[in-house]
Amino acid sequence: MKALSQKRRHPLAAIALLLMGLLLTGGLYAVATTVNQAKAETTTYSASDTEEGKKLFEANCATCHGMGASGSKDGPSLVGVGAAAVDFQVGTGRMPMQMNGPQAQKKPLQFNEDQTHQLSAYVASLGAGPAIPEEHLLDEKGDAAEGGELFRVNCAMCHNAAAAGGALTRGKFAPALADVSGKHIYEAMATGPQNMPVFNDANISPEGKRDIVTFLKKIEANGSPGGADLGSLGPVAEGLFVWVAGLGVIIAFTIWLTSRSS
């Protein structure tokens, strides 16, 4: 301590202090702003994963997304989209895209699990972004009631209150969420694929996302409490059923009532 106090009048002391202060603020700021991504960045990728991923990317994706994933006029840059975006887009078969259209749709997978992992590793290495969610966030043991409320506020307007999906503008649509894995639901929320808005961890916390996945899996398992849900599409499907089946039965009974017995 004594040595320090003796040197405090040294000409360089002020500069050293300033430097320390700057480093401290900068470091704290970096920690504070990346806290969202840092928490999720746990899946480990080996150097060979990244290397293999780079090869796969250059062979299959670079035509549109450009060499080094820097983007071209046919596809956006993938720097900073994170492993979660790749795992969602490739893991559901949406990428590689079959053709241009209002939106890329789910189709049979083009890459196996290892290749998807390698592609994720490569894109994750290009810049920090949302990582693939940890197992404990996908255990479907969150608070379903809480998840239901979050779903109705944030998701139900596009995806339908029963998660049956719905139409958007000009041929786009929000898909139904039954049969979508919890991991892909989580990744879609975190990355905002295509026209879906991003729900980052500051908007809906990882626990909130876990609750939403829990809720969706619960309603999928339990089904509709009111019996046949007719696609959960609301008054159109229900009205059609009542007009055709309900009125049909009434007409059939009327004919029977007024006919003569043979």
Next chain:
Amino acid sequence: MGNHSDGSPNHSGTVATAGQNEVEKFQDPGLPPHRLRLADTDPKAAKRAERQVAILFGVSIVGTLIFLGAYFAIDLGVDSTIATIRNQNLLLGLGTAFAMLGIGTGIVHWAKALMPDHEVSEERHAVRTEEDRQAAVRIVDDIVEETGIKRRPLIRNTLLGAVALAPLPAIAVFGDLGPRPDDKLAHTMWAPEEGKLKRLTRDPDGTPIKASDVTIGSAFHVIPEGLNELHEGKLNEKAKAVVLLMRLNPDSLKISPGREDWSYNGIVAYSKICTHVGCPVALYEQQTHHLLCPCHQSTFDLTQECKVIFGPASRPLPQLPIAVDAEGYLVATSDFKEPVGPSYWERDEHERLINS
């Protein structure tokens, strides 16, 4: 001249002929020949019909048993799930349907197939006789006489008064349709209170939002600070004040003069209430920057300050002017500069008042 009383203008002037006043009589065709049913002639068919009726009544009995069984046997205790309730509802419904339908169809089938079906004609009675009429008049006169309403004006007058006053409660209840909303529709909770700007908070938990939380492509569903603490009229206030908060590339926003300081680094906030009939417009497409109203497909372009680009809405969504406070949280610098939601009678007047 011809006979005009036949009501046929085309025949005016035709020469009257003998017998023209004779009404052409409609011949009573009588009853169609009675056709015997199978069950009338064939005892086997009758027996079969009898069995069918019995089966239908049996279906009703089974339905009632299903109802009772489902009601008592299915346990809705703590272990039950929504699926249990659904299954019970299904069985209760089917049980009731079969119980009712079995009785109804059984009786109809019985009547149609087995009960006698010979036709009977019933002669019409005279509608009324003079004696009956006189009797009715006498009854009314007797009632008036016995009530003594003519002799007791006090009773008559109080009765008239009571009947005249009786509708008044209905009129008083109509008062509950008011009071007139006055300028309530023109103001929302976003107006600063005692100089303190309201923070933008998350729906439903009411936590404040930092500008750094809103990354590009994000959409936040927003309620004003303090909404959750309201005890009265919370839903009414929420219905006016809900806002959708989004961030896009600042370069893509076309900002009109006077609105330069209404957004922050590409973060914009717009009323969620459609200007057509007030549905919540919250279907946000982050790539096309379109906001779609699910009710009538009104589409608003976020980059052009929510101008209507499709559908029946006639005005853009009102924008909420926002800024960032000293702690980095998003705040509304003022209330909306126009009434939110669909048009109403005094809307233009209110908009003038807000901006004056």
